[in-house]
Amino acid sequence: MNPEPSKSRIMSVGGRLLSWVEILGLVVIALATVIAGVQEIMEMVERRAVSLGDLLLLFIYLEVLTMVGIYLQSGALPIRMPLYIAMVALARHLIIDMKEMTETAIIATSIAILILAVAVLLIRFGHVRFPYSVASRDEDAR
Numbered sequence: 049m050n051p052e053p054s055k056s057r058i059m060s061v062g063g064r065l066l067s068w069v070e071i072l073g074l075v076v077i078a079l080a081t082v083i084a085g086v087q088e089i090m091e092m093v094e095r096r097a098v099s100l101g102d103l104l105l106l107f108i109y110l111e112v113l114t115m116v117g118i119y120l121q122s123g124a125l126p127i128r129m130p131l132y133i134a135m136v137a138l139a140r141h142l143i144i145d146m147k148e149m150t151e152t153a154i155i156a157t158s159i160a161i162l163i164l165a166v167a168v169l170l171i172r173f174g175h176v177r178f179p180y181s182v183a184s185r186d187e188d189a190r
Contacts, residue, residue: 071120075117077116081113085110088109111132131167
């Protein structure tokens with residue numbers, strides 16, 4: 049009796065199961081993001097005021113939804129998206145909490161944003177200078 053066909057079938061079923069769990073997780077993330085965005089909008093309406101922090105938070109939610117959409121369409125997570133989200137989150141933190149922050153914390157947060165921006169530039173440069181095809185990416189995964 050050859051164990052290879054059963055191993056292949058288990059791998060196939062396991063792969064499909066993991067794909068469904070992954071999709072379910074992405075749907076949960078998208079729904080939670082939409083709910084958080086609606087809650088934020090309701091708070092702004094209740095306060096009858098919109099601040100820059102509110103707009104940046106909505107922008108973060110939009111970026112998370114975009115990241116989920118790209119991941120669902122392509123099956124790959126563009127590394128720049130989380131970096132953009134981190135930069136906006138740090139900028140929001142800097143804007144909202146600046147009065148309570150020490151000078152050192154302000155400088156550290158600003159340097160962190162700068163480091164993330166440089167990382168985005170390096171990644172973008174790498175993609176332009178050293179492009180890769182889908183076939184070579186598939187070969188690297190093996």
